[in-house]
Every structure is written in C-alpha cells, then in structure tokens.
Amino acid sequence: MPPDDQTYAAAGVSLATADAVVDRLRAAVESTGATGFGAFAGLYPLDDHRLLAASMDSIGTKPIVARARGALRSCGADMAAHCINDVITTGADPLFLLDYVASSRVELDQVAELVEGAAEVCRDAGVALVGGETAELPDVYRNEELDFAATCVGLVERDRLIDGSAVKEHDVVVGLPSAGVHANGFTLVRRVLELEDYDGPDLLAPTRLYLDDVRRLRRRAHAFAHVTGGGIEGNLRRVLPRGLEVELDWDAWKRPPVFYWLARHVEEEELRSVFNLGIGFCAVVSEPGDLRVIGRVVSA
Structure with a gap:
C-alpha cells in the first residue's frame, strides 16, 4: 500500500488553498466588469456580438524534471497547448499567445527551447506568438531554475459561447x-x-x-x-x-x-x-x- 505522505499537500501544493484564492479574489475581479472568473478562460465583451476569451498559466515544476532529461522543448509545447486548451473550452477560436520566461540567470539555449516548443504548437493551431518577456531575477529564483508562463486570447460569437449553462441531467x-x-x-x-x-x-x-x-x-x-x-x-x-x-x-x-x-x-x-x-x-x-x-x- 502506498505511504500516506505521498500526497500533493505533503509535497507542498494545496488544491484547497487554490480554491480559496479563487473565492477570495472573485469579488475584486468581477468588480472590474470581467466575467468567467474561476472558469478555464475569462470573458470580455468586444462588442454586442463577440467576446474575447483569455487564459493564463504557468508550466510549474515540470522543467525541473525535463531540463535534466533534455526535454525542455516539450515544456514550451506544454505551455502553448495548455493555454489554448483552456481558451477553447468556451468554443472560442484561439488568436494569439504571449509568453513569459523568468530565471535567476537567462541561458539563451534554454529560453530558445521553450519558445521554439511553444511556437511549434502555435503553428499547428494557427495561433500567432506575438511577443513576450524574458526576465532575469536572481533574487527571486534559485540557481538553474526557471519559470515559463503564457497567455492565450481567443474570439467567440456570443450565440456560440459554451459555458456549461446548457448541461442537463442525463447528459x-x-x-x-x-x-x-x-x-x-x-x-x-x-x-x-x-x-x-x-x-x-x-x-x-x-x-x-x-x-x-x-x-x-x-x-x-x-x-x-x-x-x-x-x-x-x-x-x-x-x-x-x-x-x-x-x-x-x-x-x-x-x-x-x-x-x-x-x-x-x-x-x-x-x-x-x-x-x-x-x-x-x-x-x-x-x-x-x-x-x-x-x-x-x-x-x-
């Protein structure tokens, strides 16, 4: 039988805390006119007929494993696919992606692997990788560690929005x-x-x-x-x-x-x-x- 201490919480990540953060911040976020907070993608009315759908996420700690095994490029692909997948839950067509790479010391080859991996997915999806930011933060990140995040924006017609409201018993x-x-x-x-x-x-x-x-x-x-x-x-x-x-x-x-x-x-x-x-x-x-x-x- 697996030991009791092999849990996400014991490893340092609390899903309950993540849920509490969403609940705590909901009122502040929705007071700005945004909708969809807590869903896979937030929504912004572009006009009377269309909505922008946007999602942002980070790759987390996967690069710690991937870098040592020469698979950092796959983390770039992860990030693009992850954000696009979130946006398309609304029925939106994804339009463009922005990325953010941060580390204690920027290593060009590593940044290139991440961005090239993301660009490959963007090409497959017909999504433009329009820009991003690379930050060197030695006082924030440990040596040889990095973070990779991205934002995807898509477009959906109001009458084609998929938001779960049509779900019914026996589906x-x-x-x-x-x-x-x-x-x-x-x-x-x-x-x-x-x-x-x-x-x-x-x-x-x-x-x-x-x-x-x-x-x-x-x-x-x-x-x-x-x-x-x-x-x-x-x-x-x-x-x-x-x-x-x-x-x-x-x-x-x-x-x-x-x-x-x-x-x-x-x-x-x-x-x-x-x-x-x-x-x-x-x-x-x-x-x-x-x-x-x-x-x-x-x-x-």
Missing part, C-alpha cells in the same frame, strides 16, 4: 485521451521519482492540443473541461450548473503506463484528485456517437 461525459501526465502534478511526481525512477515517454510527453477535437464537437457540446490540476472530477465540476454532478466510470478507459507507476506510491483517491489519469479533455453532450463515454450527469 453524458465523453473523454479524450491524454498523452500522459501533461503538465500538472509534477511537484508530486518529483517526490515519487526520489523513490523510484521512471523513463517512459508518457512522463514528459507534451500536453495534447485538443483544438481539432473541439472544433468537431462544439456545435453539439454543452460544456468542455480541460483536465488540469484537480483531476477529471474537479475540472468537470467547474463547468456544471448548480444542482448537478458527474458520476464517472473510472474503468471506462485504460490508463497510460506512467499512472500505474505512480499508483505504486500514491493512493488512488490522491491520483484522481491530482492527475488526468489518461483523460486530458472532456465534453458534455446529449449523444456521444462513437466517442468514449466516461461518465454521466446526475442530480446532486
């Missing part, structure tokens, strides 16, 4: 496969690596870009959820109307090998609350067609 949840861990949970992954090494490709595989999937589904989807920190259930909860919840069938898909490795050291409940476990994106629909059903919407 089904379909799951789209992940490439592996993607970019969330690496603070806990690093603790497990101290106990047992793992070199499978699904550990550092870049976050999948779900843009093509979303474009095929968005005319019939009631909600989309990008499975990031908080796991499948936690991220679906963000798009469900009050009074509804999801019942997941955790045996409906086969997990990538990396999660069986993690399961040797981390309890199942913790795995479900931190990692994507092989499902990187979800859609809530009335009829699944030939897609993999992983759960159903029920009354809370």
